[in-house]
Amino acid sequence: MNLPDPNRQATxxxxxxxxxxxxxxxxxxxxxxxxxxxxxxxxVDVRTDAEREWVGFVPGAVSLAWKQWPGxxxxxxxxxxxxxxxxxxxxxxxxxxxxVRSISAAKRACELGIEAYNILEGFEGDLDEAGQRGKRGGWxxxxxxxxxx
Numbered sequence: 001m002n003l004p005d006p007n008r009q010a011t012x013x014x015x016x017x018x019x020x021x022x023x024x025x026x027x028x029x030x031x032x033x034x035x036x037x038x039x040x041x042x043x044v045d046v047r048t049d050a051e052r053e054w055v056g057f058v059p060g061a062v063s064l065a066w067k068q069w070p071g072x073x074x075x076x077x078x079x080x081x082x083x084x085x086x087x088x089x090x091x092x093x094x095x096x097x098x099x100v101r102s103i104s105a106a107k108r109a110c111e112l113g114i115e116a117y118n119i120l121e122g123f124e125g126d127l128d129e130a131g132q133r134g135k136r137g138g139w140x141x142x143x144x145x146x147x148x149x
Contacts, residue, residue, distance in 0.1 A: 017117055023106035024091070024115045029139045032093045032119045041091035044082065046105045047123065048072075051097060055124065056140060056148040061095065066105040082109055091115045095139060098122040 017025030027035070035041040045058060046066035057063070062085040065075045075081075086092045092114050094102035099122040109116030123146075125138025140146050 018120075020103075020106075020118065023103065023110045024117050026099075026118045026120050027093065028120050029137075029142045029144055032095075032117070033139075033144050035091065036093055041093045041117075042086045043093045043095060044085060044105075045095045045123070046102055047096050051123075053149075055097075056146045058095065058123075058139065058144070058146050060145075066096065066101050066108075078105070078108065079112060082114065083112060086114050091117060093117050093119055095119045096122050097124050098126065098133065098138075 017027050017031070020026050032041075032043070036043045043058060043061040045052060045061045045063050047055075048065050048067065048069040049063070050069045052063060064078065064081045064085060066078060067073060068075050082092065086109075092106070092109050094105045094109065094116060096102040096105070099118060099120050102118045102122065106116040106118045119139065121137035121139070121142075123139045124133035125141050126136040127133060128135050134141060
């Protein structure tokens, strides 16, 4: 497991989700982790297999790509995979690279009758001044569990 960056942004996470249109809401990574660890929700990583392999992954998360590499076409097995991964009565916490694709996936999950939340900042966080991710927010940079390789 990789250690958190001591220079990462320190913020106090909200204790409830932010409202959203078309899905249950937006959660900061810390709150999503808490819900997942408490057993209230299933963490679903909607990035591609390549992203998880090259950049890192969350041990124990369900791997279910929203879009497929190459070409980034919608995964035709997404609906079936999500229904199988999230038992009735559980929430779905959707994680992507930056918190954008996971919004679309959360909207689709809600259409399927699943209470679904987008994890803000995604796995890698926001772009910095140099146009790079990994230094501003994100699951990985906030010191939450992840592995590489």
